[in-house]
Amino acid sequence: MTSRLSAGETFLVHGGSSGIGTFAIQIAKVRGVKVFVTAGSEEKLAVCKELGADVCINYKTEDFVARVKEETGGKGVDVILDCMGAAYFQRNLDSLNFDGRLHIIGLMGGAVTEFNLGSLFAKRLTVQATGLRMRSPENKAEIVNEVEKNVWPAVVAGKVKLLVYKQFPLSEAAEAHRLMESSQHIGKILLIP
Ligand SMILES: NC(=O)c1ccc[n+]([C@@H]2O[C@H](COP(=O)([O-])OP(=O)(O)OC[C@H]3O[C@@H](n4cnc5c(N)ncnc54)[C@H](OP(=O)(O)O)[C@@H]3O)[C@@H](O)[C@H]2O)c1
Structure with missing residues (x-):
């Protein structure tokens, strides 16, 4: 980091x-x-x-x-x-x-x-x-490699869990945005393509 x-x-x-x-x-x-x-x-x-x-x-x-x-x-x-x-x-x-x-x-x-x-x-x-959007594809790939090396082992070991509050199909993206704006959620809101 x-x-x-x-x-x-x-x-x-x-x-x-x-x-x-x-x-x-x-x-x-x-x-x-x-x-x-x-x-x-x-x-x-x-x-x-x-x-x-x-x-x-x-x-x-x-x-x-x-x-x-x-x-x-x-x-x-x-x-x-x-x-x-x-x-x-x-x-x-x-x-x-x-x-x-x-x-x-x-x-x-x-x-x-x-x-x-x-x-x-x-x-x-x-x-x-810091942000991800303005980075080159090569730099994003480096970040993915570093995450795999330094973060992923903790996820695999169950020491870090991904909290998913709700999943939406992509067609319900507007609904997902409304939920995020309401700030009721705890953890991630996923859009599934
Ligand atoms: N730079 C990057 O690479 C990058 C990547 C991902 C996300 N982001 C940015 O990071 C932010 C969080 O993203 P997210 O996906 O985690 O969104 P999120 O789940 O909607 O998180 C926003 C959080 O901000 C809290 N909040 C609102 N007002 C606050 C205040 N005055 N003081 C403290 N907390 C407050 C809300 O909680 P309460 O209900 O408790 O207020 C909510 O939990 C967004 O601004 C997003 O654009 C940046």
Whole structure:
């Protein structure tokens, strides 16, 4: 992983019950990482806990920056996996430890924001945005190889499970999108061609 997340470190996953989040929690636990999650309901947080999350934060009722600080003795977490973008940008920087790494994979909370560059200097922070779409086929193939080598063994061993909330035939794609927009789901929504 480009975040260099390693055993003994702390990791905050926003949207812990999402398709991405449920996978990230489990793979981080396999690697000996302490996992923090945010989600918007107690039901979703309970699933995250079952998957191995150590610290579960309801972002609707709690300030995640304060809770992260409280749980880490004021230090902050080492790595954040973020799908909120602008809405969480400054608060994410405030939640990171020295040499912390913020990885942005989604912009659900917008793409434009203003922030204090000083917080990057003060804690030597790294901000990276990553995605699959803009990569060359060769680069995508490299990623698939790395996943096969480093992630797949944990799936085969049953240590990482894929949570599928519901499957739809491709002809019902609009229905699948409505479900995703409602955010009732926990884990993946599959479209079957
Ligand atoms: N860059 C990439 O390569 C890549 C790949 C796949 C996905 N993505 C992006 O990653 C994001 C998640 O994808 P997904 O497939 O896992 O979608 P998803 O299952 O719909 O996940 C979205 C999650 O965000 C949570 N959420 C909404 N508002 C939140 C807030 N204020 N704070 C914390 N969590 C919040 C929702 O949970 P609650 O109900 O708890 O709010 C939901 O679980 C999307 O933005 C997607 O575009 C990026």
